Amino acid sequence: MSKDSMNSQNSERGSVSDVAEVEDLKLTDSAQGKSYSQSRLVMRRFFRHGPAMTSLVILFATSVLAFSAAGIGPIAGWWDEPYRLQPGATTYNGGEPTWFSDEGILGPHPFGQDGLPRDYFARVMRGTSNSLIIAFTIAIVSSVIGIALGAIAGFFRGWIESVIMRLTDFVIVVPVIMLAAILGPLAGSNIWILALILGCVTWTSMARLVRAEVLALREREFVAAAVAMGASASRIIFKHMIPNSIGVIIVNLSFAVAAGVLLESSLSYLGLGVRSPEVSLGMLIESNEQAMNTRPHLFWFPAFFIVLIALTVNFIGDGLRDAFDPRRQRTGDRRPDLLSVLGLRGLSIAIERRKRANRERDYATRREPDDSAATDDQGRTP
């Protein structure tokens, strides 16, 4: 950065106020709107968060694709090729992907075949659905443990708290991947047990957050009132503490899903997570790593799905955090629209001004009949 860019920084501050002006125009609109409940507000904020909504749609579509193709439990999916090796299977088209080729949109092996040869689409879909199952189970298990321990530690204080927090310290000191690697072999090839085990080693951050939240809530008047009325500890925790820290819990839960995807795939890549004959995206990458040069699609398809799941979940978590945290939301309101970002602030302001002028004209024309209606119905003058 040279001095010139510093100067331009000064001049840019002038135009930042233009951005603020655009935003103020928008706010005047919402200011005369109706009022909403807290949960409605959170939902409205979330639904207006572009990246989060897009991610939600993509994640939903991916889950539907994976589960419907691979099947859920005993129900078979619509994709007929098995994910395991079939007797008499032959390599088709050199194992190359057949999608968007002469054989129609999918063809017999849309993602190609691996070295054995097994149909790769079936394997990737199976792996994706397994990864989704494991990630969500990890998040739920770790959140349940974390919430329970955190709430107990924060509510009861005393020796219970010091024991629980010391235990948390012991677990935090060892990197998660190491604890998971030590315990991973216990699961064999059962993905549910694996998810349960991984949930049991990743609860620490949730426990700490919930404890901090409960410690703050403990000093509030409504808790004191509940205690005075003789409410039991479990009632206070379940009726007052946890509902009031639901924002922190949901946001952390969503990030735990993303961390779960990465943990599971990394562990399976090391050969200590999901075992054959089950399939996982990390395992697919590990077993086809040598073919990176000759058949790169064997790497790119599973890698794409891992990143897609983690990315969409991260964006959803970000949107949830923005929705739950009003302090962040205020800065979110200051966010300029697309035209302003592209450097067309003048145009953006002009559009907003015209919109406002239109609105005010509409409001003025509607005002007379509306007012008389109001007096007629409710019997009071405005």
Add this chain to the structure above:
Amino acid sequence: MLKYSLKRFGSTIIVLFGATLLCFPLLSWVGDPLEDLRYDTDPNAEFLMQQRIDFLGLDDPWYVRYWDWLSGVLGCLDPTNTVLGECDFGTSIGGSNVTDMIVNAAAMSLRLVLVATLISIVLGIGIGIISAIRQYSTFDYFTSFIIFLFWSLPPFVAAIIGKEYLAIQYNNWMGDPRFSAGNILLMAIILAIAVPIVMGGSTARRVITGSIMFVYTCTVMPLLDHMHFMEHPRIGPIGLLVLGLMLAVGLTALISGLKNRRVLYVALGVVAAAMISYYATWELLRQIPGGYLLLIGLFVLTIALCVIGARLFGGYAKGQATVVAVVTGVLMSALILLDHYMYSWPGLLSAKPRPVRTIGAETPNLQGDWWIHSLDHITQLWIPSLAMALMSIATYTRYTRASMLEVNKQDYIRTARAKGVEERTVVLKHAFRNSLIPLATIVAFDFASLIGGSIIVERVFGWNAMGQMLITGIQNADPAPVMAVVVFTGFISVLFNFFADLIYGVLDPRIRVS
């Protein structure tokens, strides 16, 4: 302060002890150390099994084995080897001494983690600051997306991509390193779009910056190609002088403004001194007695000389002159070092035609002097550490940006602006410094997770370091190597948290360490 440190150190030891107490029973519960022998058809298997049972003490309950192991490790707390016995991490199933194994493995893994930390601090803070200054710009939005992408990229995927495109494809390309016209055009277009976005400014300014970048790339790249720069890179004295002058002027403009002649002259003086020492130390550096120690010594000497020079000639602007002189001096030393490495690059290429080996931390049986060996280490190191660093870069960028924006809202920033302090001073002196405080904790916490990441990345690049020890240890249900890795990583992470607490107290006087 001393009392606090001691107390903190005591609790560190307790936490570490608790972690081992957690891992050891789990490990002995999960694994079956005799698994490979159970399915062995060798008539000798029975004997081997008994031998291993005796060796690992499998007939004893786990706490007896744990005590055996712990009494060996406790010796490490006692440097005199008299009270608690010798430092002993035990023996692996294969019969090798784990104490030696962990020392070698930890040195390799730590090198990886330290370089990754360094890369992520520099890149993360830099990108974070730019994206905070230009909040809600195209650059800011692009960075936000990249942050999320890096957070969603598992380290092994990043490592495999790096191995394929930065190592294997680069090696292929180095067979005949030519830029084609398409390459040059592509590069020029990318830079012509990227640089104006980073630099910012009005539309006209962006167009001008972009055009200059385009023309510049289209002239320089064919020139480099013509000079065979990829095989025989050099900065050379002229390049060093030009870059040095640019550095001196640029840093002065950045930190104190070009109107401050005193600072400018000090910076130019540093460049002159660097040019003289470039020639004066050339032979010494080629011989390089003492290796890295000499480099570190010269580096410290450079900083000391820069500080003294700036204090003597800085006059009324001593403080700013010192900062400019030290930064210029450090960067000039880095450039001189780079020139020396470049001088040895053809030597490395002749000893190792494919410059990046994708397996191992160094090339075995490499012929050459110290510089070639050092270059070899660097070529082996930079891709794994970059792959590991991606997630940390994202974290640091995010926190620096958030922290800068937070600090920018503070009253003292508004006061500074109201007093008429220049934007440069507000950003660099008031906002940037204070926004670094929370980052100290983040870096310390992140260090532990980087060690976890190194286990995975080492696997991709076939390093025989801590990751290998851990994984083979777990597969063989061999407690000694696994526990050694657990103790070591745990120790490093509590140590860094301890440092973070101390630094926090120093950086932020509002926090009393007690």
